[in-house]
Amino acid sequence: MGFDWLWEGQNALRLGQGLWLTAQISFISVGLSLIAGTLFGLLMRAKSPMVRLSCQFYLETIRIVPILVWLFMLYFGLSTWFGWHISGFWVCIWVFVLWGTAEMGDLVRGALASIEKHQIESAKALGLKPWQIFWYIELPQGTRRVLPGVINLFTRMIKTSSLAALIGVIEVVKVGQQIIENSLLTNPTTSFFVYGLIFVLYFLMCYPLSLWASRLEKRWQN
DSSP: OTTGGGGSTTHHHHHHHHHHHHHHHHHHHHHHHHHHHHHHHHHTTOSOHHHHHHHHHHHHHHHHSOHHHHHHHHHHHHHHHTOOOOOHHHHHHHHHHHHHHHHHHHHHHHHHHTSOHHHHHHHHHTTOOHHHHIIIIIHHHHHHHHHHHHHHHHHHHHHHGGGGGGGTOOOHHHHHHHHHHHHTTTOTTHHHHHHHHHHHHHHHHHHHHHHHHHHHHHHHHO
């Protein structure tokens, strides 16, 4: 009863390994998306209409097509069409980075666009160069305005990493499902405790991000 199942066989070890794999997928994707998404957001502000149109097409394509479809298309499609056999781990990272880059880029673009135009015009009137305007005006204010949306995006990416189980990646949710299947006849209540523990594990991964963002907002307000 209770959490006795956790100490049966190697259940605790397997959950730890699944959690580590989930953390790797999540934080590698978040880190790469943070960099690529920031650059993409700046690219979305380009003066060229063709560049802006291409960026908008990429953003809408990522938004319209569900993440699960992207996972299936890359995991099964690449092997079928081109004979490329890529591990589910790296397919997940690719898909989440594509998604994170698009969403992060739109957040960056929106944050920079929300800065009052009179500040930019005043800086130009004072003779500041474009890179100085970006560094001293747009970057500090844009960072503060984009932070809540970025934290929300990153927590969504961590939670969505559970879709990796559907292409055979043995992450923490998949391990939990296997433990439940093995204990179904001997302990029917195992599912409640397994998913309860997984809930706590996801909370422990996501909550520090929210706490960190809250502390930054309070510091910037002082």
